[in-house]
Amino acid sequence: MKLIHLKRAFYHRETTAVAKELLGKLLVRKLEGKTLIGKIVEVEAYLGSNDPAAHAFKGMTKRTEVLFGDPGHAYIYTIHGHHCLNVSAEKTGTAGCVLIRSVEPLQGIEVMKKLREKDLSLLHLTNGPGKLCKAFGIDLSLYGIDLTSEKSELRICDHNEDFEIESSKRIGITKAATLPLRFTIKNNAYISR
DNA sequence: CTCTCGATTACCT
DNA sequence: GGTAATCGAGAGC
Numbered sequence: 001m002k003l004i005h006l007k008r009a010f011y012h013r014e015t016t017a018v019a020k021e022l023l024g025k026l027l028v029r030k031l032e033g034k035t036l037i038g039k040i041v042e043v044e045a046y047l048g049s050n051d052p053a054a055h056a057f058k059g060m061t062k063r064t065e066v067l068f069g070d071p072g073h074a075y076i077y078t079i080h081g082h083h084c085l086n087v088s089a090e091k092t093g094t095a096g097c098v099l100i101r102s103v104e105p106l107q108g109i110e111v112m113k114k115l116r117e118k119d120l121s122l123l124h125l126t127n128g129p130g131k132l133c134k135a136f137g138i139d140l141s142l143y144g145i146d147l148t149s150e151k152s153e154l155r156i157c158d159h160n161e162d163f164e165i166e167s168s169k170r171i172g173i174t175k176a177a178t179l180p181l182r183f184t185i186k187n188n189a190y191i192s193r
Numbered sequence: 194c195t196c197t198c199g200a201t202t203a204c205c206t
Numbered sequence: 207g208g209t210a211a212t213c214g215a216g217a218g219c
Contacts, residue, residue: 044200053200063215080201081212099200118203130201140214172200196218205208 001037001107003028003157008148011071011089015096018071018089019045020165020183026157027103029136034111036136038103038126039159041188044170045181046086048095052175056095066144067095074145074154076138082130083139087147087156101171101182102127104190105135112136128192163188 006025011018022040029036046054048067055077056067066075067088075086075097090096103126105112112135113120119131126132133139138154147155164186169178171193184191 046200055200058216061216077200078214079199079212081214082201084200086200101200128201170200174199194219197216199213199215202211204210 003037005148005150005155005157006072008070008072011087011148012091013089015045015047015089015098016181018087018096019043019098019181022087022098022100022156023165023183023185024159024161024163026106026159027100027132027136028155028157029108029138030153031108031111031137034108036108036111037106038132038136039106040100040102040156041104041185042100042102042127042191043183044099044101045183046097046099047181048090048097051179053170053173053177053179054095054097056097060095064095067097068093069144072146072148074138074142074147076133076140076143078140080130083133084129085133085136085138099129100132101129102184102190102192103132104188123189127190 027038048056086097166186167180168182
């Protein structure tokens with residue numbers, strides 16, 4: 001499998017467009033000499049200043065500053081004791097991002113199982129934002145990492161496949177909860193919930 | 194410094 | 207489907 005990372009221009013667009021097109025792409029993590037790969041099957045768009053549910057809604061803080069910078073960087077935060085991975089989108093100065101909610105494990109599954117401590121069945125290994133971060137060894141030390149750099153330990157690579165995209169309400173939020181900004185690959189077995 | 198609140202998970206019935 | 211555990215960021219004092 002040849003791994004060509006997505007370029008900056010991919011992220012330099014409207015957040016919902018980036019979200020939909022991230023479906024089917026490959027999350028690639030270099031870790032301890034191994035390469036872990038997961039196919040993105042579920043994402044959510046967070047629109048920044050127009051979206052009360054977005055962390056960036058109230059403006060820039062130390063935590064959210066990467067969202068206001070160049071697109072194509074990792075926005076990682078902790079919630080309920082777990083880490084979540086987002087990708088920054090939109091032009092510099094505008095704070096859109098895409099939450100990676102679920103991936104299908106493709107390569108490095110033994111390493112993922114080692115990093116996760118519970119529920120090691122393949123279907124439940126990476127089917128949630130906190131779970132996939134644990135399985136991929138993603139924590140705050142990777143905050144702000146450039147996903148478009150060949151050298152990065154974390155990047156997103158191109159992959160082509162035919163599938164149908166389904167949209168639905170975002171999960172686990174209370175504000176702007178009815179907007180259809182969650183996108184999934186229809187009928188994929190590794191979607192969360 | 195203290196307090197509150199989740200973009201969650203795992204385990205229970 | 208219901209809920210306890212969890213912990214850092216952000217806000218307020």
